[in-house]
Amino acid sequence: MKYLQDIGSYFLMLKRVFGSFTKTSVLRHLIFKEINDLIISSLGIVAFISFFVGGVVAIQTALNMDNPLIPKSLIGFATRQSVVLEFAPTFISIIMAGKVGSFITSSIGSMRVTEQIDALEVMGINSLNYLVFPKIVALMFYPFVIVFSMFLGIMGGWVAGVYGGFASSSDFIAGLQEDFIPYHLFYAFFKTFVFSFILATVPSWQGYYMKGGALEVGKASTNSFVWTSVLIIAANYIITQLLLSA
Amino acid sequence: MIKVEDVHKSFGEEEILKGITTEFDKGKTNLIIGQSGSGKTVLLKCLLGLFKPEQGRIYYEDKAIQDMDDEEQRKLREEIGMLFQGGALFDSMNIEENVMFPLRMFTKQKKADMLERVNEVLKRVNLENVNKKFPAEISGGMQKRVSIARAIVNKPKFLFCDEPNSGLDPKTATLIDTLIQEITHEYDITTVVVTHDMNSVMEIGEKVVLLKNGKLVWQGTNQEIFKTDNEDVTNFVYSSDLFKKIRDVQLKEG
Numbered sequence: 001m002k003y004l005q006d007i008g009s010y011f012l013m014l015k016r017v018f019g020s021f022t023k024t025s026v027l028r029h030l031i032f033k034e035i036n037d038l039i040i041s042s043l044g045i046v047a048f049i050s051f052f053v054g055g056v057v058a059i060q061t062a063l064n065m066d067n068p069l070i071p072k073s074l075i076g077f078a079t080r081q082s083v084v085l086e087f088a089p090t091f092i093s094i095i096m097a098g099k100v101g102s103f104i105t106s107s108i109g110s111m112r113v114t115e116q117i118d119a120l121e122v123m124g125i126n127s128l129n130y131l132v133f134p135k136i137v138a139l140m141f142y143p144f145v146i147v148f149s150m151f152l153g154i155m156g157g158w159v160a161g162v163y164g165g166f167a168s169s170s171d172f173i174a175g176l177q178e179d180f181i182p183y184h185l186f187y188a189f190f191k192t193f194v195f196s197f198i199l200a201t202v203p204s205w206q207g208y209y210m211k212g213g214a215l216e217v218g219k220a221s222t223n224s225f226v227w228t229s230v231l232i233i234a235a236n237y238i239i240t241q242l243l244l245s246a
Numbered sequence: 247m248i249k250v251e252d253v254h255k256s257f258g259e260e261e262i263l264k265g266i267t268t269e270f271d272k273g274k275t276n277l278i279i280g281q282s283g284s285g286k287t288v289l290l291k292c293l294l295g296l297f298k299p300e301q302g303r304i305y306y307e308d309k310a311i312q313d314m315d316d317e318e319q320r321k322l323r324e325e326i327g328m329l330f331q332g333g334a335l336f337d338s339m340n341i342e343e344n345v346m347f348p349l350r351m352f353t354k355q356k357k358a359d360m361l362e363r364v365n366e367v368l369k370r371v372n373l374e375n376v377n378k379k380f381p382a383e384i385s386g387g388m389q390k391r392v393s394i395a396r397a398i399v400n401k402p403k404f405l406f407c408d409e410p411n412s413g414l415d416p417k418t419a420t421l422i423d424t425l426i427q428e429i430t431h432e433y434d435i436t437t438v439v440v441t442h443d444m445n446s447v448m449e450i451g452e453k454v455v456l457l458k459n460g461k462l463v464w465q466g467t468n469q470e471i472f473k474t475d476n477e478d479v480t481n482f483v484y485s486s487d488l489f490k491k492i493r494d495v496q497l498k499e500g
Binding site: 118 | 406
């Protein structure tokens with residue numbers, strides 16, 4: 001029963017987020033601030049993880065190729081497919097659920113605890129539009145993070161493959177270009193958009209409707225990570241079934 | 247003036263407010279007092295429109311809040327200033343931005359004009375040279391004063407204060423009380439203060455409303471509170487020995 005209530009309150013929250021808009025000049029300022037807090041500040045960790053995981057994918061593929069008939073270009077092919085289809089959109093989104101999701105929940109939750117949200121409401125401001133809408137808009141730029149992740153993941157694979165002595169640069173690049181299906185990019189970016197919406201709204205819901213004090217802010221942040229990850233994984237499965245298995 | 251007529255509010259099976267009827271006068275500091283759990287904060291939230299009473303009406307001047315559409319309620323809230331228990335200053339903004347916030351949201355003033363008004367109200371609450379500091383960098387008393395400055399910057403008609411003295415030393419608490427009363431008279435606004443601090447009652451209670459278990463059990467001025475024989479008042483006020491002695495002296499002096 002509680003789950004049904006929570007789902008209902010999530011959709012009611014979404015309705016209020018898009019109603020009674022905050023003054024445009026204020027909103028513009030908030031959106032730029034959120035782009036900085038949620039997108040720009042995540043680039044470092046995304047770059048680090050993408051580069052090294054891309055490298056590991058290339059090495060793992062190379063070490064598992066014990067048949068001399070399998071072409072070395074498979075290393076590039078496997079790196080591209082892994083990074084573009086799953087690692088960049090899904091794995092990075094799970095990491096972002098931890099980094100960005102916890103940040104959103106704890107910042108909104110702290111505002112709830114210290115009555116800052118009540119202060120907005122008393123002033124006649126739609127606090128959900130003021131707090132959540134800029135985050136949704138900022139996370140519409142999330143696909144750029146994923147492009148960045150894809151590029152660095154493949155670059156990491158190339159460095160590990162070539163400088164690790166597993167394949168020549170031309171073999172790796174030939175693998176990258178082999179059987180390229182542009183529709184896979186559509187699939188990857190479609191799910192990235194869905195994940196970005198989940199990343200903006202689920203942690204906001206957790207923070208906005210939390211009750212209690214500082215301890216509960218911590219619990220809400222943990223719940224936020226768990227539920228955002230669960231929803232991303234579930235959405236990933238459904239989207240993959242709908243878009244790739246038809 | 248704010249008029250409250252037969253307001254009832256429940257949470258689940260529990261009735262918190264049981265038919266409150268009173269008036270809060272313009273140009274006066276009106277105090278709602280009572281023990282913890284008596285319904286003070288719930289009444290305040292009903293007055294602010296954050297809770298909707300199941301029964302009864304709340305009039306701001308001549309119009310009931312229940313008869314206002316969303317736009318009218320939004321406009322009414324622009325005329326309300328609120329001082330929260332913890333200050334409720336926005337952590338991510340410095341003092342200047344905090345105080346300027348209502349002006350940015352509700353007016354089309356130029357930044358220079360807004361800044362002039364911000365400096366004027368900060369000076370009024372005896373705060374200067376703190377514009378660029380963040381809330382975490384100033385004391386609790388200063389945060390309360392900044393919160394008062396933010397509440398009055400847009401020249402409200404109604405000022406609400408929730409436990410303005412909580413967590414403050416007696417001297418700073420008196421300073422905040424005096425400031426609230428001075429501002430009430432200066433701006434000729436209707437001020438409603440929720441408190442259980444008897445010092446505040448003595449200092450600024452131009453009208454005092456006592457709640458007990460969700461019912462209004464007494465109302466009068468801070469002078470009348472020491473002369474009344476109402477049992478609920480005496481039980482609440484004279485729970486401290488100091489006030490028992492004050493009452494004895496007052497009764498002796500007639």
